[in-house]
Amino acid sequence: MDNWELFIAPYEQVVSEMKIKLKGIRKQFRDNNQHAPIEFVTGRVKPADSIKIKSKLRGIPLDRLETEMQDIAGLRIMCQFTDDIYEVVRLIRLRKDMRVVQERDYITNQKESGYRSYHLIIEYPVQLVTGEKKIFAEIQIRTLAMNFWATIEHSLNYKYQGEFPQEINERLRKASEAASLLDEEMSEIREEIQEAQHLFSHGRGKKEDH
Numbered sequence: 001m002d003n004w005e006l007f008i009a010p011y012e013q014v015v016s017e018m019k020i021k022l023k024g025i026r027k028q029f030r031d032n033n034q035h036a037p038i039e040f041v042t043g044r045v046k047p048a049d050s051i052k053i054k055s056k057l058r059g060i061p062l063d064r065l066e067t068e069m070q071d072i073a074g075l076r077i078m079c080q081f082t083d084d085i086y087e088v089v090r091l092i093r094l095r096k097d098m099r100v101v102q103e104r105d106y107i108t109n110q111k112e113s114g115y116r117s118y119h120l121i122i123e124y125p126v127q128l129v130t131g132e133k134k135i136f137a138e139i140q141i142r143t144l145a146m147n148f149w150a151t152i153e154h155s156l157n158y159k160y161q162g163e164f165p166q167e168i169n170e171r172l173r174k175a176s177e178a179a180s181l182l183d184e185e186m187s188e189i190r191e192e193i194q195e196a197q198h199l200f201s202h203g204r205g206k207k208e209d210h
């Protein structure tokens with residue numbers, strides 16, 4: 001790779017633009033006094049060392065990263081309820097400024113580890129001074145409970161390099177089941193929660209932006 005900064009710059013632009021657009025969805029719902037299916041959004045460009053490690057592991061030559069590593073630009077959308085995830089997917093599919101090229105539903109098909117999340121790969125046309133460039137980005141959509149589990153599991157994974165002691169493995173499975181149950185319970189009382197949130201946000205004026 002001749003110039004890493006030059007290679008990574010369009011990905012940085014995609015992450016910033018996407019964050020604005022996804023937060024825009026949330027704002028439109030809130031402006032209309034409706035429940036926003038998006039609670040908060042984060043984004044990152046995969047760090048250079050992670051890209052290099054993944055490319056070695058997967059046998060991806062550095063000159064083919066653009067087409068073969070589709071999560072260099074990554075967005076994460078957190079939702080309150082499981083149904084919100086599917087609403088966000090529907091809204092993204094309808095958009096004219098990005099194209100969904102792949103979907104993975106790790107909620108219906110939970111991973112062996114206990115990981116749950118909905119993944120979309122989108123193709124996003126970013127406008128550069130040299131012209132338009134199509135960039136892949138990964139969007140992970142999950143509930144707050146799914147995010148809590150994945151964040152904890154990710155840090156433990158870092159510590160144990162994926163080789164979890166049996167006991168930790170079992171606890172993570174149990175925690176994943178507990179997170180699923182929490183999502184189910186919250187969905188059951190969704191209307192009550194939303195009514196309370198509506199009253200709360202009206203009581204203290206407009207909810208601030210994150």
Ligand code: 0O2
Pocket residue numbers: 046050054071104111113114115119149150151153154
């Ligand atoms: P990082 O550090 O998050 O960037 P495949 O090998 O084809 O099955 P691939 O390409 O690994 O699939 O993509 P997948 O499985 O759809 O999603 C990859 C990303 O999802 C990971 O990125 C994680 O962010 C997240 N993810 C997938 N499985 C797990 C899991 O079991 N636990 C946690 N915590 N996250 C998971 P990276 O590049 O691995 O890492």
